[in-house]
Amino acid sequence: MPGELHGRDRECKALRTLLATARSGTGQALVVRGEAGVGKTALLHYLVDQAEGYHITRVSGIESDMELAFAGLHQLCLPLLEHRDELPAPQRAALDVAFGLGAGPAPDRFLVGLAVLSLLAAAADDQPVLCVIDDVQWLDEVSMQTLGFAARRLLAEPVAIVFAIRDGYAEMLPGLPELPITGLADADARELLESVMVGGIDPLVRDRIVAETRGLPLALVDVPRTATAHELAGGFWISGTRSSTAAIEADFGQRISALPADTRRLLLVAAAEPVGDSALFLRAAALLGIPVDALAPAEAAGIIEFGSRMRFHHPLMRSAVYRVADLADRRSVHQALAAATDPHADPDRRAWHAAGAAAGPDDAVAAELEDSAGRAQSRGGMAAAAAFLERSAILTRDPVLRGSRAVAAAQAKREAAAPAAAYELLSLAESSPLSALQRAQVARIRAQTDFVRSRATSTGAPSVGESAAQLLEAARGLEGLDDDLARETFLEALTAAMYAGRLGDHGLLAEIAAAGRAAVDRLPALHRPIDFLLAGMCSRIVDGPGTGSGDLHTALELWNAHAQQHAGQWLYWPFPIAQESAAHEMWDDDVLERIATDTVQRARDAGALAALPPALGYRAGVHFYRGEFDSATRLIEESKAVTASMGYAPVRYHTLMLAAWRGAVSEAEDICAAAASDGAARGEGRLLGLSSFSRAVLYNGLGRYHEALAEARRCCEYEDLGFYGWCLYELIEAAVHAGDYEAAAAAFPQFEARAGASGTDWGRGAVAAAQALLADNDEAESAFLEAIERLERADIALHLSRVRLSYGEWLRRANRRTDARRHLGDAHQMFTTMGAQGFAERARRELVAIGAKVRKQPVATGDGLTPQEAQIARLAADGLTNQEIGAQLFISTHTVEWHLRKVFVKLDISSRRQLRTAALPD
Numbered sequence: 006m007p008g009e010l011h012g013r014d015r016e017c018k019a020l021r022t023l024l025a026t027a028r029s030g031t032g033q034a035l036v037v038r039g040e041a042g043v044g045k046t047a048l049l050h051y052l053v054d055q056a057e058g059y060h061i062t063r064v065s066g067i068e069s070d071m072e073l074a075f076a077g078l079h080q081l082c083l084p085l086l087e088h089r090d091e092l093p094a095p096q097r098a099a100l101d102v103a104f105g106l107g108a109g110p111a112p113d114r115f116l117v118g119l120a121v122l123s124l125l126a127a128a129a130d131d132q133p134v135l136c137v138i139d140d141v142q143w144l145d146e147v148s149m150q151t152l153g154f155a156a157r158r159l160l161a162e163p164v165a166i167v168f169a170i171r172d173g174y175a176e177m178l179p180g181l182p183e184l185p186i187t188g189l190a191d192a193d194a195r196e197l198l199e200s201v202m203v204g205g206i207d208p209l210v211r212d213r214i215v216a217e218t219r220g221l222p223l224a225l226v227d228v229p230r231t232a233t234a235h236e237l238a239g240g241f242w243i244s245g246t247r248s249s250t251a252a253i254e255a256d257f258g259q260r261i262s263a264l265p266a267d268t269r270r271l272l273l274v275a276a277a278e279p280v281g282d283s284a285l286f287l288r289a290a291a292l293l294g295i296p297v298d299a300l301a302p303a304e305a306a307g308i309i310e311f312g313s314r315m316r317f318h319h320p321l322m323r324s325a326v327y328r329v330a331d332l333a334d335r336r337s338v339h340q341a342l343a344a345a346t347d348p349h350a351d352p353d354r355r356a357w358h359a360a361g362a363a364a365g366p367d368d369a370v371a372a373e374l375e376d377s378a379g380r381a382q383s384r385g386g387m388a389a390a391a392a393f394l395e396r397s398a399i400l401t402r403d404p405v406l407r408g409s410r411a412v413a414a415a416q417a418k419r420e421a422a423a424p425a426a427a428y429e430l431l432s433l434a435e436s437s438p439l440s441a442l443q444r445a446q447v448a449r450i451r452a453q454t455d456f457v458r459s460r461a462t463s464t465g466a467p468s469v470g471e472s473a474a475q476l477l478e479a480a481r482g483l484e485g486l487d488d489d490l491a492r493e494t495f496l497e498a499l500t501a502a503m504y505a506g507r508l509g510d511h512g513l514l515a516e517i518a519a520a521g522r523a524a525v526d527r528l529p530a531l532h533r534p535i536d537f538l539l540a541g542m543c544s545r546i547v548d549g550p551g552t553g554s555g556d557l558h559t560a561l562e563l564w565n566a567h568a569q570q571h572a573g574q575w576l577y578w579p580f581p582i583a584q585e586s587a588a589h590e591m592w593d594d595d596v597l598e599r600i601a602t603d604t605v606q607r608a609r610d611a612g613a614l615a616a617l618p619p620a621l622g623y624r625a626g627v628h629f630y631r632g633e634f635d636s637a638t639r640l641i642e643e644s645k646a647v648t649a650s651m652g653y654a655p656v657r658y659h660t661l662m663l664a665a666w667r668g669a670v671s672e673a674e675d676i677c678a679a680a681a682s683d684g685a686a687r688g689e690g691r692l693l694g695l696s697s698f699s700r701a702v703l704y705n706g707l708g709r710y711h712e713a714l715a716e717a718r719r720c721c722e723y724e725d726l727g728f729y730g731w732c733l734y735e736l737i738e739a740a741v742h743a744g745d746y747e748a749a750a751a752a753f754p755q756f757e758a759r760a761g762a763s764g765t766d767w768g769r770g771a772v773a774a775a776q777a778l779l780a781d782n783d784e785a786e787s788a789f790l791e792a793i794e795r796l797e798r799a800d801i802a803l804h805l806s807r808v809r810l811s812y813g814e815w816l817r818r819a820n821r822r823t824d825a826r827r828h829l830g831d832a833h834q835m836f837t838t839m840g841a842q843g844f845a846e847r848a849r850r851e852l853v854a855i856g857a858k859v860r861k862q863p864v865a866t867g868d869g870l871t872p873q874e875a876q877i878a879r880l881a882a883d884g885l886t887n888q889e890i891g892a893q894l895f896i897s898t899h900t901v902e903w904h905l906r907k908v909f910v911k912l913d914i915s916s917r918r919q920l921r922t923a924a925l926p927d
Contacts, residue, residue, distance in 0.1 A: 010051055011200070011222070012193025013044065019184055020052045023165055024059070028133050032159025036141075036178050037169040039186030042223030045169040048186065049137050052167060059135040059165075060084070060128055066143030067323070074381050074389035075103045077148035078121065081136060088127040093892050096120035114147055118154035119892065125155065125164045126897040133163040141170040141177060145389070153178045158896055161903030180645075188220025198225045227256055257325035260306060267299035269330070272308065273338045275315045276326040277361070286315055288345035293337070336362045353377040356393070366402035374400065375410065378417070391417035395430060408437025412446055419454045427454050442486040449479040449494055456501050459687055468688030470509030473501035477517050484524065489533075495521035496539045499546075500583050506690030507723035518546035531556075534563040538583055545590060545726070550755075551762030557587040561596050564603075585623050586727035592760050592768030594630070594799045601627045618644040625659050632802030632839035634663060639873060657683070658695055665699035666706070666803075668843025673703050694725040694732075701735040705742075706843030708850075713739035714748070721752070730759035734775055738811070741778045749779055767804070770795030774808045777815070785815060806835040810848050822855045830857070870911055875926045877901060878908045882920035 010017060019035075027033040037045050053061055064081040082104075089097055100120040101107030128134050141149055156166045157180060168178060189197065194215040215225070261269060274289050290297055303309045308326075310316045317323045327335070339361030346355040356373040363370050378393035394414035401407035411434035418427035427450065434447055452475035458466035467475070476498035483491035499521060502514040522543035531537050537560035544553030561584065588597045601624045625640035641659055657680045664673040677696040684692030697720035704713035717736035721729065733756040740749035756775055760768040770792045777788035789812040796805040813829035816822075829851050836845035870878065873894075880890045887901040894901075909915060912923050 010044070010047060011197040012189040013048065013051075016048055016184060016186065017051060020048065020167075021055055023167070024052070024056055024135070027135070027163055027165035028058070030161060030163050032162045033165040034156035034159055034181050035165075035167045036181045036183045037167060037186060038172060038183050040172045040221070042221040043186045043188060044222040045186055046139055047222065049139055049167065049169055053135070053137060056135045059133045060131070061135045061137065063137035063139070064144075066138070066140035066145075066149075074145055074147045075117075075151075077138070077144040078117075078151055079104045079148075081138065081148075081152070082121065082124060085124050085128045085134075088124055091127040092120055092123050093888055096123055096892065100124070114151055115154070118151045121151055122155045122158055122897050123891070125159075126162045126899050129163045129899075134165070136164070136166040137169075138167070139169045141168045142174045147389070149177060153181070156181055158900070160896070161899040162897055189222060189225075190220065191215055194220040194222075194225060197222060198228060201226050201228065224256075257308075257322050258329040261303075261308065261322075261326055261329055264302050264306070265299065267295045268302045269326075270334060270338065271295055271297070271300045272303055272326045273330045273334055274342065275309060275317070276323045276330075277335070277338050277358070278315075278342050283311070283313055283315060285342070285345055289338070289341040292341040292344055336364060353380060353389075353393070357396075360396045360400060363400055367400050368402050371397045371400040371402075371410070378413075391420075391423060391426070395426065398430065398433060404437045408434050408439050408443065411437065412439070412443050412450070415447070415450050419450055419457070424454045424458050442483075445479065445482040445486050446490075448482050449476070449490070452476045452479045452494075453497065456497075459689075466687075468505070468508070469501060469690075470505035470513065470688050473498055473505050473509060473513060473517070476501050477513070477520065480524075481520065488524070488527075492521070492524050492536055492539055495524055496535060496542075496583060499539070499542060503583075503586065503726060504689050504691045506694055506725055508685070508688045508690030508693065511723075514546060518543040522547060531559075534560045537563060538587060541587060542583060542726075545587075550758040554591055554763070557591055558593075558596065560584075561588065561600050564600065585619075585626070589727040590730075590759075591765070592730075592763035592771070593765050594767045594801060595765075597630075598627055622659050629659065629662060629666075630801050630803045632806060632835060632841075634667065634840045635871070636876075637663060657692065661695055661699040662702070665702040666839075666841045666844075668703065668706050668841060668846070670703070670707065670843075673699070677703075690723065691725050694720050694723060695728060698728055698732045698735065701732060701739065703843065705735055705739055706841065706847060708742075708847050710739045710742035714743050714745065718748075730756060733759070734771060737775045737778055738807075746779070753779060765799070766795040767799040767801050770799060770801070770808075771804055774804065774811065777808075778811060786812075789815065802835060802839065806832050806839070806841070806844065809835065810844065810851075813848070814851055817851055817855055825855055826852065826857055829855075870908060870926060874904050874908050874911070877904045878912075878920055878923070878925050881905060881908075881917050882923070882925065 016037075023033045023035055037048060039045050049063075053063070062081055062084045064077050066077055082100075089100065092100065096116065096119055098107065098109055099112030099116040102109045102112050103117045125134055125136070136152075138144065138152060144152075152166065152168075156168075156178075159166065168181070170177060188194070191212075195211055198211055198215060261272065264272070270293060271286075271290055274286055274293070278285060278289070287297060297311075300309070300311055304311060307318055308322050310318065317326075330338075339358045343355050343358035343362055346358060348355050352373070356370065356377045359367075359370045360374055374393045374397035378390040378397065381389035381393055391414060394410060394417050398407055398410035398414050401410055411430045415427045415430035415434060418424075418430060431447055431451055434443070439447065452472060455467045455475055456469070456472035459469045459472045476494060480491050480494035480498055483494055495517065498517045499514070502509060502517050505513070521539050525531065525536055525540040525543065528536065531540060537556045541553035541556030541558075541560055544556065564584065584600065588600060601620075605620045605624045621640045621644040625637040625644070628634075628637040628640065637659065641663070657676075661676060661680055664676045667673065677699050681693050681696040684690065684696070697716045701713045701717040701720060704710070704716060713735060717732055717739055720732040721736055733752050736752045737749045737756065740746065740752070753775055757772050761772045763769070773788045773792035773795065777785045777792060780788055789808065792808045793805065793812065796808060809828045810832040813825045813827075813832055816825035816828060819825075829848050833845055833848035833852060836842075836848055876894065877890055880893065881887075885893070887898045887905070890896075890901045891898045905917075908920075912919075914920065914923060
């Protein structure tokens with residue numbers, strides 16, 4: 006009952022509500038957050054006690070197990086694996102490989118996450134499922150990210166996932182509902198303390214203890230165990246820091262130190278082997294020559310519970326046991342555990358314990374760890390692979406081999422988003438004898454790591470421009486040693502310099518482009534998409550607008566042709582970024598559509614988690630150009646969720662443009678200001694340029710043309726490839742409306758050289774639209790009509806709606822009211838449908854000026870399909886099963902069913918067959 010937990014009525018009610026809601030069929034996720042000792046674990050016990058009728062599975066993060074990929078997830082899912090056969094084959098295979106139950110290529114975390122979601126949904130068909138995860142901060146990274154992914158996608162399943170995590174780990178599990186836990190109120194703390202004091206306590210001493218423990222329940226209930234009657238009588242117990250995590254562990258340490266030596270060693274065995282396998286514990290105890298009965302004093306003291314699985318009564322007890330043990334005891338225990346672990350069934354854990362037992366360099370153990378790293382990487386556990394490689398390098402006696410392993414470990418740590426460890430390993434590598442190629446690889450890894458840090462933080466990291474210079478030097482250092490890798494690094498340097506933009510060395514981009522082109526020119530022929538992309542981008546930068554298009558087209562065509570042969574390559578940074586900029590420079594909507602669609606599909610098919618966020622952003626851009634803002638927003642939100650699950654900062658670029666076009670002034674200005682500030686702090690000038698471009702769009706939509714002109718000029722002070730040409734159009738329109746025809750005329754040749762050189766309907770249509778703004782009378786009308794015709798063929802609603810608005814404004818000024826009403830009405834309808842409030846209002850004002858009556862906002866009917874409902878409906882109409890739809894969209898089968906029920910109601914149909922003839926939105 007709630008009364009059993011002093012002062013926790015609010016929290017208990019929230020947990021009971023969570024269970025009731027999940028039981029009714031609506032998935033629930035909750036993060037219980039608070040400092041050590043505040044009572045999170047007690048609340049989880051209460052939750053489990055209340056979960057009558059639930060299938061309960063639980064796991065606690067273990068600090069010493071953090072590097073073993075999927076360890077926590079495996080333990081949590083073990084009771085559910087009887088439903089494995091109900092999963093789609095790709096998901097089942099991914100889960101099998103991740104858990105070491107099968108062999109195959111490395112599964113991506115995203116696919117494993119979907120498998121876990123499907124597993125939970127399958128188990129929930131029998132009875133509701135409750136997953137309880139304690140001490141998330143000590144869970145291995147892959148398990149934490151995978152469970153966070155699944156928790157964010159619970160919708161129509163009777164499943165509840167509850168996490169408990171310490172304060173100080175705010176970056177973990179972002180976006181999930183939280184239940185913050187603080188110390189007890191004074192009255193509740195006094196009541197709890199008095200309830201555990203057998204002989205009573207002086208009120209003044211009691212109040213002192215309550216104040217100094219800050220109401221932490223763990224510290225309060227431990228008072229009788231850790232304080233003498235003299236201390237309690239005098240009130241000398243507890244200094245102001247005793248309620249910290251370290252102090253609580255110290256209290257546990259004192260209790261453990263008072264136990265017999267054999268008891269302490271058995272506790273150390275249990276602490277060092279976090280799976281809690283009792284059979285393994287017994288084998289290790291036998292090897293140490295200690296009878297299991299020696300554990301009895303620890304059980305009597307309430308420290309550990311011996312059963313089918315070993316369980317410490319509090320996670321801090323486990324860490325306290327390990328910390329108070331001396332180094333020799335730790336090594337002997339790890340040695341016993343290594344000997345007791347089956348080398349065939351669990352070679353990785355055996356290698357890990359062998360490393361813990363090593364007193365110095367040990368080549369045999371180092372080789373085992375290197376093998377374990379390969380297995381971990383094949384299961385998609387990059388963090389685990391990096392940890393194994395790191396230990397392998399440290400234990401390697403041969404300095405040449407140690408240097409080689411340190412380089413590999415540093416690369417793995419960088420890919421596992423552990424820059425501090427990567428730097429340490431690079432230093433270890435540099436202290437070893439390295440070949441010229443290895444030294445060049447070290448320089449590249451350091452430059453890559455610096456670049457990632459430069460975009461993730463504004464303090465203590467090199468600027469983006471400095472990272473670009475480092476990558477250039479790394480590329481030059483690789484020439485003649487590994488020319489393929491050198492050209493890839495030139496492309497990385499080029500991309501970094503594009504990000505640095507106006508805040509970097511303005512000559513650096515040209516220098517990188519010249520060096521990259523020279524590297525490409527030395528090839529007898531180009532074959533790889535990367536090389537064509539590098540050649541095209543370098544030509545565009547060195548020779549100016551319109552050049553390099555042939556190589557860029559070839560690169561993007563080969564990208565698709567080679568994608569299936571090289572599924573893991575060319576999906577990752579910097580290639581999609583350079584790819585998208587290249588497509589924008591060509592103003593080719595067909596290429597943009599095909600590449601965006603194929604990139605997302607490849608990422609989904611491969612379950613490629615790291616590749617999916619940029620791919621989703623790329624695809625969101627295509628929806629954006631077509632005026633499908635809701636679809637673009639949905640993809641951006643999905644991208645953010647995936648990015649958050651990896652612990653990375655979200656990409657802002659498409660968010661800025663959507664905010665500008667939606668026209669919500671204060672929100673858009675805040676987003677642009679935050680992005681500009683962020684970019685300035687990191688030296689990411691491209692973000693500043695895009696912020697000014699977005700403001701120019703915002704102000705043109707609002708009819709604030711002088712402000713739009715100022716922002717467009719600010720953006721055009723530096724040529725950011727990919728959107729500079731678009732900003733020239735904003736400058737021309739703003740200048741024409743502001744009466745600065747000289748500025749508009751000066752910008753037009755630059756715009757024509759870029760968009761016009763594309764030869765596409767999109768590019769030529771945009772040029773015609775700009776020409777119409779500057780032309781007079783018949784020439785203007787002819788240009789407007791050409792622009793509309795071309796942009797209709799290109800299906801670029803974003804620019805088409807702008808041209809219809811400008812044409813309607815021109816017609817109104819020419820007093821052709823009927824024609825103006827038609828084009829302004831079309832523009833208003835397009836802007837309203839896509840959600841471009843600012844431009845819609847600008848069109849409305851023009852319509853009002855010619856006497857047309859139009860509502861400011863359409864009346865919401867409530868029967869329109871959401872973007873996700875429409876997507877699910879289209880897939881169902883194509884004949885896909887719910888399971889196939891869920892696999893493609895990374896949602897559960899229950900969620901598909903839930904959406905389809907709403908689709909049927911909204912469309913007034915009763916079967917999937919009727920979907921084939923229903924009018925579904927694009």
